Structures are given as C-alpha cells and as structure tokens.
Amino acid sequence: MSETKILASYVTASRLEDIPDDVRHEARRAIVNYVGCAVGGSPHPAVDIAIRALGPYSGTPAASILGRAERLDPLHASLMNGISSHVYDYDDTTPKNYSHPTSPVGSALFSYASANPVRGRDFMLAFILGFEAESRVANAVYPAHYDVGWHITGTSGVFGAAAAVGRLLGLSVQEMVWAIGLAATQAAGLREMFGSMAKAFHPGRSAQNGYVAALLAKEGFTAGEHGIEGPRGFAAVQAATYDLSKITTRLGVDFDLRENTYKPFPCGIVNHPTIDGCIHLHDEHRPPPDTIRAVRLRVAPLVMDLCNQQNITRGLQGKFSVYHGAANELDRGKAGIQEYTDEAVNDPHIKRVRESASFFGYPAIPEDQARIEVDLHDGRTLSKFVEQSLGNLARPLSDRQLDDKFRDQAVLALPAADVESLIRLCWRIDELDEVNELVTAAVPAAARVIPASRRA
Amino acid sequence: MSETKILASYVTASRLEDIPDDVRHEARRAIVNYVGCAVGGSPHPAVDIAIRALGPYSGTPAASILGRAERLDPLHASLMNGISSHVYDYDDTTPKNYSHPTSPVGSALFSYASANPVRGRDFMLAFILGFEAESRVANAVYPAHYDVGWHITGTSGVFGAAAAVGRLLGLSVQEMVWAIGLAATQAAGLREMFGSMAKAFHPGRSAQNGYVAALLAKEGFTAGEHGIEGPRGFAAVQAATYDLSKITTRLGVDFDLRENTYKPFPCGIVNHPTIDGCIHLHDEHRPPPDTIRAVRLRVAPLVMDLCNQQNITRGLQGKFSVYHGAANELDRGKAGIQEYTDEAVNDPHIKRVRESASFFGYPAIPEDQARIEVDLHDGRTLSKFVEQSLGNLARPLSDRQLDDKFRDQAVLALPAADVESLIRLCWRIDELDEVNELVTAAVPAAARVIPASRRA
Numbered sequence: 001m002s003e004t005k006i007l008a009s010y011v012t013a014s015r016l017e018d019i020p021d022d023v024r025h026e027a028r029r030a031i032v033n034y035v036g037c038a039v040g041g042s043p044h045p046a047v048d049i050a051i052r053a054l055g056p057y058s059g060t061p062a063a064s065i066l067g068r069a070e071r072l073d074p075l076h077a078s079l080m081n082g083i084s085s086h087v088y089d090y091d092d093t094t095p096k097n098y099s100h101p102t103s104p105v106g107s108a109l110f111s112y113a114s115a116n117p118v119r120g121r122d123f124m125l126a127f128i129l130g131f132e133a134e135s136r137v138a139n140a141v142y143p144a145h146y147d148v149g150w151h152i153t154g155t156s157g158v159f160g161a162a163a164a165v166g167r168l169l170g171l172s173v174q175e176m177v178w179a180i181g182l183a184a185t186q187a188a189g190l191r192e193m194f195g196s197m198a199k200a201f202h203p204g205r206s207a208q209n210g211y212v213a214a215l216l217a218k219e220g221f222t223a224g225e226h227g228i229e230g231p232r233g234f235a236a237v238q239a240a241t242y243d244l245s246k247i248t249t250r251l252g253v254d255f256d257l258r259e260n261t262y263k264p265f266p267c268g269i270v271n272h273p274t275i276d277g278c279i280h281l282h283d284e285h286r287p288p289p290d291t292i293r294a295v296r297l298r299v300a301p302l303v304m305d306l307c308n309q310q311n312i313t314r315g316l317q318g319k320f321s322v323y324h325g326a327a328n329e330l331d332r333g334k335a336g337i338q339e340y341t342d343e344a345v346n347d348p349h350i351k352r353v354r355e356s357a358s359f360f361g362y363p364a365i366p367e368d369q370a371r372i373e374v375d376l377h378d379g380r381t382l383s384k385f386v387e388q389s390l391g392n393l394a395r396p397l398s399d400r401q402l403d404d405k406f407r408d409q410a411v412l413a414l415p416a417a418d419v420e421s422l423i424r425l426c427w428r429i430d431e432l433d434e435v436n437e438l439v440t441a442a443v444p445a446a447a448r449v450i451p452a453s454r455r456a
Numbered sequence: 457m458s459e460t461k462i463l464a465s466y467v468t469a470s471r472l473e474d475i476p477d478d479v480r481h482e483a484r485r486a487i488v489n490y491v492g493c494a495v496g497g498s499p500h501p502a503v504d505i506a507i508r509a510l511g512p513y514s515g516t517p518a519a520s521i522l523g524r525a526e527r528l529d530p531l532h533a534s535l536m537n538g539i540s541s542h543v544y545d546y547d548d549t550t551p552k553n554y555s556h557p558t559s560p561v562g563s564a565l566f567s568y569a570s571a572n573p574v575r576g577r578d579f580m581l582a583f584i585l586g587f588e589a590e591s592r593v594a595n596a597v598y599p600a601h602y603d604v605g606w607h608i609t610g611t612s613g614v615f616g617a618a619a620a621v622g623r624l625l626g627l628s629v630q631e632m633v634w635a636i637g638l639a640a641t642q643a644a645g646l647r648e649m650f651g652s653m654a655k656a657f658h659p660g661r662s663a664q665n666g667y668v669a670a671l672l673a674k675e676g677f678t679a680g681e682h683g684i685e686g687p688r689g690f691a692a693v694q695a696a697t698y699d700l701s702k703i704t705t706r707l708g709v710d711f712d713l714r715e716n717t718y719k720p721f722p723c724g725i726v727n728h729p730t731i732d733g734c735i736h737l738h739d740e741h742r743p744p745p746d747t748i749r750a751v752r753l754r755v756a757p758l759v760m761d762l763c764n765q766q767n768i769t770r771g772l773q774g775k776f777s778v779y780h781g782a783a784n785e786l787d788r789g790k791a792g793i794q795e796y797t798d799e800a801v802n803d804p805h806i807k808r809v810r811e812s813a814s815f816f817g818y819p820a821i822p823e824d825q826a827r828i829e830v831d832l833h834d835g836r837t838l839s840k841f842v843e844q845s846l847g848n849l850a851r852p853l854s855d856r857q858l859d860d861k862f863r864d865q866a867v868l869a870l871p872a873a874d875v876e877s878l879i880r881l882c883w884r885i886d887e888l889d890e891v892n893e894l895v896t897a898a899v900p901a902a903a904r905v906i907p908a909s910r911r912a
Binding site: 046049050052053054056057058059060073074075148149150151154178181182184185186187188189190191192193194195196197198201202205212215216218219220221222223224226227230231232233234236237 | 502505506508509510512513514515516529530531604605606607610634637638640641642643644645646647648649650651652653654657658661668671672674675676677678679680682683686687688689690692693
C-alpha cells in the first residue's frame with residue numbers, strides 16, 4: 001500500500017483509546033502552549049491587517065478568532081488563528097524536523113470547533129492525528145526540504161490540517177487520500193519570508209488550505225492518489241532526498257508529540273542557547289551596556305544560516321538575529337514579547353552591544369548549545385557555556401512554566417481572571433462536551449457568542 | 457535593482473499606450489479563448505463540487521462565475537473561474553514554458569471586474585501585465601522547474617494574478633513587491649495531480665491566491681523583499697537551475713503574448729500532433745476500428761513523460777493518454793469535449809484500438825511533430841507525418857477558428873444567441889465602459905445582476 005493510503009487509513013481509523021496517556025498529556029501541553037500564543041498574538045498588527053484586508057471577503061461569521069472580538073467564516077478564522085499563534089515565533093517546535101506543528105493543526109481545528117459542535121475527546125484525537133501526519137511527512141523530507149529553503153511549518157502543516165479536519169468531517173479512506181493530495185498540491189511557504197509578516201502567514205494559510213482540502217475531498221473533488229510518494233508528488237518534487245519509511249514506520253506506536261518542545265523565548269529556536277546563556281551572564285554580572293567592548297558567540301552552523309542579521313530595524317527581524325538576542329539579554333536579562341518589538345530593536349544601548357557582537361558557527365557545536373564570551377572595557381572577559389538550552393527535550397518547560405508563559409502572553413488580549421479560567425479549560429479540553437466552550441472563553445467577553453445548539 | 461523590484465516597478469508604472477497594437481490584439485484573442493473555455497467548462501462536475509464544498513464559506517456574493525448562475529465573493533469566484541477555464545485542458549499555452557497563462561490571470565481579473573467597476577482599457581492593461589509577469593517568471597525557471605514536477609501554470613500563475621489584481625488596486629511599488637512575495641510564498645501545484653480534478657484546481661487556486669496577495673499587500677501586510685530572486689526565494693527553492701535575466705531582459709519591449717497559442721483539441725498539448733495526424737488518416741481512409749491491427753506513434757520524448765497512460769477509465773485520464781488521442785481520432789475523426797468524457801474513454805471500439813497502440817519517443821522529433829503508422833488486418837499500413845501541428849505558432853488558429861472554438865464550448869452553458877453576443881463583447885473588451893457588462897453576458901439570463909452603479 002502507498003504511504004499516502006497507509007496514512008489516510010490510519011487517520012480515518014485510529015481511536016482515542018489507542019493513544020497512550022503520556023501522548024494525550026503532551027497533546028494538552030501543546031494545546032495550552034498554542035492557545036496562549038494565539039491569544040497573545042491576536043492583537044498583533046499582522047492580524048489587524050489581515051482582518052482588514054480579507055474580512056470583507058468572509059462568509060457567514062460562524063467562527064471566532066482566538067483572542068479577537070471579530071468573527072469570520074471558519075476558513076478565514078483558521079488563517080487568522082495561524083497568523084496570531086505564530087507571529088511572535090513563540091509556538092512549539094519539533095526539533096527533529098524544525099517545524100512548528102501545532103499552529104497549522106490547532107488553527108484549523110479551533111476554527112472548525114468554533115463553528116461546529118465537537119466533543120473534546122474527538123478534538124483531541126483529531127489534533128493528535130493531524131500532528132502525527134504533518135510531523136511524519138516533515139520527517140520524511142527533512143533536512144533536504146528545509147535546507148533548500150522551504151518553511152517546513154507551512155509545507156508540512158497543510159497535511160496536518162487536512163488530516164485533522166478530514167477526521168472530524170468523517171472522510172472515508174478514499175476521500176482522505178484526496179484530501180492529502182489536495183494538501184500536497186498546496187504545500188508552500190518560503191524561508192525567504194522570514195523577518196516579515198508573511199512568515200506567520202504560512203501556518204495560517206496551511207491551516208486554511210488543509211481545511212479547504214478536507215472540504216473539497218468530502219464532496220468528491222478528486223486528486224492524485226499518490227500526493228506524497230508519486231514520481232511528481234510532494235516528496236520527489238520538494239526534497240532532493242527523502243525517506244518515505246519515516247511516514248509509516250511504527251505509525252500509531254511512536255508519536256512525535258513526545259518530541260515536541262515549547263519555547264521559553266519568542267524567537268527563532270536556534271537563538272535560544274545564546275539567549276539562555278546571556279540571561280545567565282546578565283543575572284550574574286549585570287554588565288552595563290557601555291562597559292561591553294565585544295561579544296563573541298560560538299554556536300551551531302545553522303545559526304549562521306538562519307539568524308545572521310545584524311543591521312536591523314524591525315522587531316520581526318530581531319527574532320532572527322542572534323546578535324539582537326545576545327545584546328538584548330545582556331542588557332535586559334529577559335526575553336519576552338516586549339524584547340522583540342521595533343522599540344527594543346532600535347534601543348540605542350542594545351543596538352550598540354548588538355553591533356559589537358560577532359559569531360562563529362562550529363560544526364562540533366550541537367544546535368542546543370552555545371558558548372558566549374563578553375569582553376569588558378576593564379579587561380575582564382565574562383563567559384558562559386550552555387550545554388542544554390531551557391525548553392529543549394532534556395530541559396522541557398514544566399506544566400507550571402507553560403502556565404506562566406500562557407499568562408504572560410494572554411494578558412495582552414484578555415483580563416487576568418479570564419486568562420486563568422481559559423488556562424483551566426485548556427488543560428481539560430478532552431473532557432469538554434463542546435470545544436466551543438473553550439473558544440468562547442478565549443475571546444473578549446463582549447464578543448462571546450452562545451452557539452445555537454446551546455441556546456435555551 | 458532586484459528582479460522583484462524591477463518587475464514591481466514595471467507593473468505599477470506601465471501604460472496601455474506603451475503596449476503595441478499587435479500585443480493588444482493577441483490579448484483579445486487570449487481573452488476570447490479564455491472566456492469560451494471558462495463558460496464551456498462551467499457545467500463540469502469539478503465546478504459543481506467545488507461550489508457545493510466551498511459555497512457555504514463564501515462572503516457577500518458580489519461576483520459572478522463565468523457561465524454559472526451562482527454568485528460568490530470575488531475570491532471564491534476566482535477559484536471557480538480558474539477551475540472551469542482549465543478543466544477541459546482546452547485553454548491557451550505558451551510553448552516556451554508550457555504554462556497555460558490566461559487562466560490564473562483572467563480568472564482573477566474577471567472576478568475582480570464583476571465585483572468592482574473596471575474600464576475595459578484598464579482591464580486589458582492589467583491582463584497584459586499579469587500575463588507578462590507570470591510568463592517571464594515561468595521562463596526564468598523553465599525547464600528545470602517543470603521537469604522536476606511542478607505544474608508551472610499554478611506556480612507561475614499566482615504571480616500573474618497578484619500583478620494583475622495589484623495593478624487594478626493601484627498598489628505602490630513597495631506594495632507590489634510584497635504582493636509578489638506573497639505570491640512567491642504560495643506558489644504550488646504538482647504534476648502528480650494530472651488526470652484528476654486537482655489539476656484544474658491549480659490555476660483556480662493561483663488566481664485566488666494571487667488576488668489575496670494583492671489585497672494583503674494593499675493593506676500593508678509585509679513579505680520578503682526578494683520573493684523571486686532571494687537565496688530562499690521562488691527561483692532558488694523551486695528550480696535546480698534558473699536564469700533571472702529572463703524576467704527583466706527587454707521588459708516592456710518583448711511580449712510573451714506574441715508567443716501564446718490556442719489549442720484546437722481539449723487535451724495535453726503534446727498529444728496534438730498525434731491527434732492532428734490521426735484526424736487526417738480518419739478523414740482520408742475512414743478505417744473501421746475492427747480493421748486496425750496495430751498503431752505505432754513516433755513522437756517527442758516529452759509525450760512519453762506526460763501522456764503514457766494506456767489503461768484508463770476516466771475522461772480526465774484520456775487527456776493525458778496519447779493512446780486515447782490516437783484511437784479516438786482514428787475512430788471518430790474529431791477531438792472536441794465529447795471525445796474526452798468517461799463514455800468516450802470506455803467506448804469498446806476506442807478501447808480496443810487504444811490497446812493496439814504503442815509509441816516511441818525520439819529525441820530528434822520536436823514536440824509539435826508526430827509520425828503515425830496504422831497497420832490494418834488486410835496487410836496495408838497507413839501513415840502520416842505531421843510537421844506542424846494545428847494551433848502551434850507556425851499554424852495558429854485564426855480569429856474565426858477561435859470563434860468556432862468558443863461556440864462549440866459555450867453552447868454547453870448558454871443559448872446560442874447569447875453566445876454570439878458574448879463573442880462580440882470579448883473582441884471589444886478594451887472598449888467597454890465597464891467589464892462587468894461582459895461578465896453579465898457570460899452568465900445565464902436569469903442570473904444576471906445589474907451592478908449598483910448602473911441601476912437607475
């Protein structure tokens with residue numbers, strides 16, 4: 001059987017009872033992290049602009065956007081959820097393929113569940129299956145696919161969204177094969193967009209496109225039967241080398257959710273060891289910016305590839321500047337959303353330290369390590385070696401730290417008391433009779449709509 | 457200046473006065489051919505299904521779909537126009553890059569012009585600029601991009617739609633650069649989908665995605681500044697080799713519209729020489745199917761790559777089966793839309809002849825030539841060499857033949873008298889005060905909506 005068909009069969013047939021408890025708990029953690037990011041990112045100008053540009057084209061406003069008062073049709077709401085949840089580069093990461101997996105799947109599912117009655121346990125199953133589908137497709141083409149310049153979050157995410165929504169729509173195996181084909185043929189997103197709003201457009205559009213793929217397939221819109229493995233399919237066209245066995249091996253036994261990580265800092269994950277180390281140096285020495293003569297960073301080569309932007313003026317660029325990460329942390333000792341604004345990037349103190357920084361990529365340094373040396377004008381050198389960066393698989397954020405991260409973000413859009421009840425709802429999502437209860441709690445009080453099915 | 461910026465500057469600044477008369481006439485021919493295809497394809501089940509699946513998500517139904525009674529928001533109408541105009545594989549082709557250029561641009565523009573007042577001359581200028589933009593982007597990456605498996609109609613088409621709609625929206629150069637970036641990062645469509653409805657989804661989605669790109673850019677949604685030429689941009693990621701000078705060289709002087717061709721047969725263009733030759737053999741000898749022992753085709757190697765499907769059951773597959781093309785023409789002597797239905801593909805006479813056919817690709821044979829030999833049971837061999845296939849640049853369809861092609865298709869959706877007036881409107885599109893007059897004439901009478909601006 002083809003990989004596409006094996007995956008389609010698995011996604012259509014799997015039951016929640018087949019999912020181990022630890023995987024379900026990791027799904028809850030991913031959802032907590034996701035909802036915090038989506039609500040926290042929802043006031044971002046990129047979301048304002050997208051709603052202003054595309055809202056006039058929305059259909060019946062049947063779905064809420066997490067964190068926002070506006071309602072749109074579920075396809076457009078998927079797009080907006082995807083933009084908001086990724087725009088601060090604060091969402092989750094699977095280090096084995098560098099995708100940010102929850103945004104595409106969660107954005108489509110929460111939009112679907114806002115417009116349709118969905119039980120919590122069905123939502124959780126669809127989420128887990130969508131996550132596994134996209135992550136396995138990503139594994140099959142990583143690293144060649146990523147290295148050439150694809151933003152794998154978008155290109156693999158569309159498969160996850162199609163699988164997840166397709167599962168809730170009750171697609172047959174044949175329909176799921178078509179949905180996967182329609183996902184494959186919409187797989188897009190270029191790394192050239194990093195540092196602009198278009199980066200966050202990728203998971204949003206992949207959520208929306210996957211949702212569209214599932215809707216079309218449900219009505220019988222046909223696609224190629226071999227969207228993933230065919231000679232002109234996703235893998236062959238979008239990766240110089242690939243391994244399709246990664247899609248099917250131990251499917252339903254091994255779960256990539258177990259290898260998901262949650263960022264402590266809202267920026268490109270390869271910057272995290274540097275930031276972690278600079279926060280340590282700040283807390284230990286608190287060097288005033290004008291005492292710093294030079295900063296030297298020894299990091300993994302991928303940092304050079306992704307985050308080599310020194311001369312920057314916009315907050316979004318700061319997320320992909322290891323120089324900014326180092327300078328900011330040495331000065332402020334903190335890396336939250338406020339440290340990646342235009343204001344922070346243009347802060348003259350930070351700018352001066354940023355311009356004093358240099359870095360070198362060493363193939364021997366793994367991506368979760370960094371060595372930092374700071375030369376002071378008084379002749380001293382401060383140094384720090386980070387062996388495991390906070391948030392990676394060996395030092396995961398605790399459930400409690402995820403709550404803190406949620407609060408820090410969500411208060412940008414919701415009152416603190418509402419944030420607490422929303423956090424509680426996220427942790428027990430699989431117990432909810434209707435996931436719309438959670439979606440409703442995630443929008444400003446004045447915008448809460450009681451679904452028709454619940455009205456007296 | 458970067459290629460993206462040069463293209464953006466050209467598209468925003470060019471004037472209709474700068475476009476030579478012969479190019480304008482070729483634009484009219486492309487539009488006549490397009491509208492006929494869109495109206496003729498509009499009753500196809502792929503369009504029915506897409507409207508059934510996505511219609512419930514449509515916004516305010518401000519736009520007509522060519523040939524259909526339903527109205528949708530302009531973004532969804534773009535998608536439907538794109539599906540209908542390409543679903544019979546009967547639309548235009550630029551042989552230098554094998555894209556079908558009018559469908560993405562025309563589908564977005566007619567939808568825009570249905571929902572917004574657009575003068576005919578502005579429409580024509582936007583069409584020509586969108587066509588040139590997409591065709592030049594396609595030239596830059598062809599053939600490597602196409603050979604690896606991209607459906608270049610979709611991947612380049614999104615640039616054309618973004619440029620054309622962006623021009624009508626009056627984007628600044630910066631906004632057009634972002635629109636091009638947002639197009640680049642949505643460039644998708646796999647040749648693996650050939651033979652399914654998803655193939656026609658490609659130009660539709662590229663029309664819709666390009667339109668979205670222009671709307672977002674207009675409101676200030678940022679994208680990478682180097683969507684085409686950047687190190688992780690469209691060309692570098694989606695083509696093993698490319699030549700960016702093809703985008704900018706003699707821009708505004710040479711026009712790819714002059715190298716556009718119109719298909720006489722609704723199927724993969726590389727089958728056309730074989731079909732042309734078999735029609736000749738049919739007309740000359742009228743061999744009954746049971747007298748045919750074997751059919752041998754000597755064709756260009758690309759035919760082998762694209763059209764090597766012998767064991768087929770669906771009309772859509774027939775379009776990419778050189779065996780079907782040969783068998784059908786030997787039997788029926790005609791290749792219209794009715795020769796690519798499921799019924800035709802399953803006709804036992806045609807099936808038997810199809811199964812007797814073999815073909816060989818010869819690198820020495822150009823793509824517009826074919827040599828056909830038919831062995832009869834009585835020992836005779838009929839043969840025909842096609843040196844220039846009807847419809848290619850050396851033997852273009854005349855304006856009159858385009859009218860005939862239009863009629864043959866459009867009568868599937870509209871009364872014959874309405875078809876005649878629609879043809880006349882297409883030929884004088886650039887003289888219209890409002891292009892919506894044409895769009896209105898292209899839908900069933902009962903569905904015609906008088907725009908608010910025209911109401912008494």
